[in-house]
Amino acid sequence: MTKSATIKSGIPMSKKARHAAVKSQVSTKMKVVIGACVAILVLGGLIIAAMPDPVKRTPTALEMVMADAASKSAGSLTAAETKFNFGQISMARGKVTHRYPIRNVGTEPLLIRKLFTSCMCTTAALVKNGKTSDAYGMPGHTPIPTINVPINPHEEAFVEVIFDPAAHGPAGVGPIDRIVTIENNAGQPVELAFTANVTP
Numbered sequence: 001m002t003k004s005a006t007i008k009s010g011i012p013m014s015k016k017a018r019h020a021a022v023k024s025q026v027s028t029k030m031k032v033v034i035g036a037c038v039a040i041l042v043l044g045g046l047i048i049a050a051m052p053d054p055v056k057r058t059p060t061a062l063e064m065v066m067a068d069a070a071s072k073s074a075g076s077l078t079a080a081e082t083k084f085n086f087g088q089i090s091m092a093r094g095k096v097t098h099r100y101p102i103r104n105v106g107t108e109p110l111l112i113r114k115l116f117t118s119c120m121c122t123t124a125a126l127v128k129n130g131k132t133s134d135a136y137g138m139p140g141h142t143p144i145p146t147i148n149v150p151i152n153p154h155e156e157a158f159v160e161v162i163f164d165p166a167a168h169g170p171a172g173v174g175p176i177d178r179i180v181t182i183e184n185n186a187g188q189p190v191e192l193a194f195t196a197n198v199t200p
Contacts, residue, residue: 075110086196110186121167127158
């Protein structure tokens with residue numbers, strides 16, 4: 001008789017008795033595992049229930065004004081010029097720049113939400129009160145964050161456009177046209193276009 005066919009006392013066991021003993025051991029282990037899982041779930045639930053509620057922050061007066069202006073505006077964004085021609089420009093001479101004046105001709109403040117370009121060779125920055133924002137490029141090529149810059153009624157700012165004629169290499173020689181888009185909360189986006197004839 002083998003060792004597996006006897007119990008600890010040395011008394012021989014039948015096949016049925018061995019099967020019952022093994023089943024009893026498996027059943028006991030399963031009960032322990034299930035009990036441990038239930039205890040972990042109950043403990044996790046108690047921890048989650050005991051967590052404090054997140055702190056509710058009251059918005060500042062400026063945030064409330066900006067949120068109100070973002071939802072509706074009697075402002076109106078216009079550009080003194082929407083098209084510019086650089087003429088003939090040389091790759092060898094490097095980047096060229098042009099500033100487009102923009103103005104809020106409405107009766108309420110408006111927000112410049114986003115500024116982006118139609119090509120990776122062009123960047124645009126907002127210039128207001130002598131301060132120049134970061135330069136923004138083409139969506140999908142560079143991140144285009146929401147900037148939410150307020151423009152008061154009758155206030156003027158500038159969009160500074162920088163074009164790099166060498167960005168496309170030799171394939172960039174010839175006539176080009178690009179667009180800069182200004183998204184705002186006062187209506188349709190304003191588009192500023194420029195053209196040039198690129199030479200080596």
